[in-house]
Amino acid sequence: MMKKIALIYMGGTFGCVGEPLAPMPAEKFIPLLQHVLPLQLDIECFVSPVIKDSSACTAEDWLRLTQFIQELQQKQYQNFVIIHGTDTLSYASAVLANCLGHSAHVVLTGSQYPLLNVKGDDTREFTDTIDNLNFALESVVKCAQGVYLAFHHRLIHAQTALKRHTTELDAFTGIEENTPIYANTDAIQVNDALIAKAQDFNCVSLMWQPISVDQQIENLALFLKNPPNALILQGFGTGNIVVNEKLIQVLQNIQAKNCAVIITSQVPFGLLDQRYAVSEWISHAKFLVSNSLSQADLYAKALKMYLKYDAVDQWHDHWKN
Structure with missing residues (x-):
């Protein structure tokens, strides 16, 4: 047929x-x-x-x-x-x-x-x-x-x-169709209310640059006044970002304003890896780590989280689902 x-x-x-x-x-x-x-x-x-x-x-x-x-x-x-x-x-x-x-x-x-x-x-x-x-x-x-x-x-x-x-x-x-991947399988029913909510979705993706930590802190502090729904930090290599306690505190202050802080990599393919000492802070700073398959997929996942959940704490609860 x-x-x-x-x-x-x-x-x-x-x-x-x-x-x-x-x-x-x-x-x-x-x-x-x-x-x-x-x-x-x-x-x-x-x-x-x-x-x-x-x-x-x-x-x-x-x-x-x-x-x-x-x-x-x-x-x-x-x-x-x-x-x-x-x-x-x-x-x-x-x-x-x-x-x-x-x-x-x-x-x-x-x-x-x-x-x-x-x-x-x-x-x-x-x-x-x-x-x-x-x-x-x-x-x-x-x-x-x-x-x-x-x-x-x-x-x-x-x-x-x-x-x-x-x-x-x-x-x-990208990964071709004949290669199996771990991908999203569940659908969400889109309605007018979700479409209206999406009009206010604000996602910022910041590509980390090789500048001083103090300069990074000043740049990030700008988001404290009007934080987005999701702040994606594109680190180097496997997601490495050099930080100090002051920078971590600024990010935590941003997240406290109901902004999801997400760590990812500038590298298009491959998983993140926190075995390096430079990334050890991520495990105790309580930020989200990307488990998406591309930068566009991370944007789409952040959008889906925003549509389904109103609080960043809920993003953390369901991020690995």
Whole structure:
């Protein structure tokens, strides 16, 4: 029995035309997109509740997309391909993975070049759109339940995706689908109340720099006046950050204002490791340590914690779940 695929268009370079590139209105683009879809597959096209340049997307937009997918699930759709811009494609993938878990077959894709020529009246002579879209459509009916990113013939676990190059066709890297990972499997039902709450989600990720501890303290002290919901500290190597008691106290003061302080690494892949003396302070300072699979996945996990729990103490109680 042929599996029906819901193809959801959310914008991005894929649907841009003109010079400079600008998005074609969805109602004009979808009929042109349908002309290039493979005839052997049962595909129904949908317009996402939000269409915008992906660099402008926020948690609210991805939650609206998740809600739309969950509404289609209630109509018996179980296979979804999403066309999304590449700038925040890894973040969209991670948010969907954390919200949908293994409740459906979901594959996100995008392109480095548009589908259409400058005038928008024919397909572009050189484009990666058709190749990426066909690969995503083929993958969604074969992959196990979960969320994936399909790009340049690579099917990647969504929570591990990282954009590795600004212009090359092979733009994304991560752990490929044929390698098992420990990933989020539980879904959350997205409703209007959660979407409204997400509008106020404030997450700051601070990449640690090789400057003096005193300068770090001054920088961190700025967050005491208006702390975010989550402060992510990207240390060196396996999460190493050089501190003193004053710096730890500043971080604890920030956390006391209901801000989750999370330690992670600037290094894209690999687990954190606190065997070094320079990281010994983390074990007794009572900060959260990332157990996510990428920076985008850590953002998505922080978002999920914020949506589910109002107090940072609850984040600590459920962080390892």
